[in-house]
Amino acid sequence: MTEADASAPHYLGHRERLRERFRKGGADALGEYELLELILFRAMPRRDVKPLAKALIARFGSFAETVSARPERLREIDGLGEAAIVELKIVEAAAKRLAKSAIEKRLTLSSFSAVVDYCRTMMAFLDHEEFRVLFLDKKNCLLADEVQGVGTIDHAPVYPREIMRRALELGACAIILVHNHPSGDPQPSADDIHMTQQIIAIGKPLKVAVHDHLIIGKHGHVSLKGLRMI
Known part of the structure; x- marks a missing residue:
């Protein structure tokens, strides 16, 4: 292990392992809080987001209920900033857009x-x-x-x-x-x-x-x- 590796934040290796599990097994290979971690990575590149993801699941009950929560309720969670809230709402909007596109055709x-x-x-x-x-x-x-x-x-x-x-x-x-x-x-x-x-x-x-x-x-x-x- 190099000196640079030893000084790197511990969560960087966790992030890459999580991404690799997603690449190989898709969403079914991850827990609900781990899917939230993948979303939060983008908004919080220099922070261990696992505790925050678990706190969101504990507060709202599930992945779906978390991304569907109103922004004002998400703001009640300590450590969840506006950039992360936007990422969650993008996921919600994408899910609804995909669902609407499918139903319009079928x-x-x-x-x-x-x-x-x-x-x-x-x-x-x-x-x-x-x-x-x-x-x-x-x-x-x-x-x-x-x-x-x-x-x-x-x-x-x-x-x-x-x-x-x-x-x-x-x-x-x-x-x-x-x-x-x-x-x-x-x-x-x-x-x-x-x-x-x-x-x-x-x-x-x-x-x-x-x-x-x-x-x-x-x-x-x-x-x-x-x-x-x-």
């Missing part, structure tokens, strides 16, 4: 699993409730995916007539309603069911069908159509 009623995967990517780990609508043409291809309401941890405002007005503007023949439950439990509430019935009733004379209402949780989803509530 969305038909025969690809229900692809719709669910897309919605989970977009919404499952949000810390607030969000209501979005997928607008479909007569071939059940995606015309638009739009967030119609953003709210608190347990409520997002929804305006059924505005949803139908937008469907007519886009020339949509059908819609899929989607919202998340930040609590993690995707079971529909009485309000969820009542609101869905309202939208169906408004859309029927306009010939805009409601194909489904998906409720997304951290660990699963519920389809109102699957529950025979539509």
Whole structure:
């Protein structure tokens, strides 16, 4: 070992070993905190980031929940600077862009699993409730995916007539309603069911069908159509 090797920070060798494991085995070869380390390397080139990566997982629960966390919550973590927060949000944005690109090409009623995967990517780990609508043409291809309401941890405002007005503007023949439950439990509430019935009733004379209402949780989803509530 040379004098330069002996004086080099211990984490440099760790970084190269981690990168090599990723090159050979991909993401499955790494733990969740180790994936975070790879991201933090770029923003913190002169620091051992393993303790910070572990602290992020301990605080938010998982890799997905960490990169999905709002910047103001990430700023609460000691030692996590703006450059590192930007790197995390770039990963989130890239995941959502990839998911949206895939769903735009594949969305038909025969690809229900692809719709669910897309919605989970977009919404499952949000810390607030969000209501979005997928607008479909007569071939059940995606015309638009739009967030119609953003709210608190347990409520997002929804305006059924505005949803139908937008469907007519886009020339949509059908819609899929989607919202998340930040609590993690995707079971529909009485309000969820009542609101869905309202939208169906408004859309029927306009010939805009409601194909489904998906409720997304951290660990699963519920389809109102699957529950025979539509």
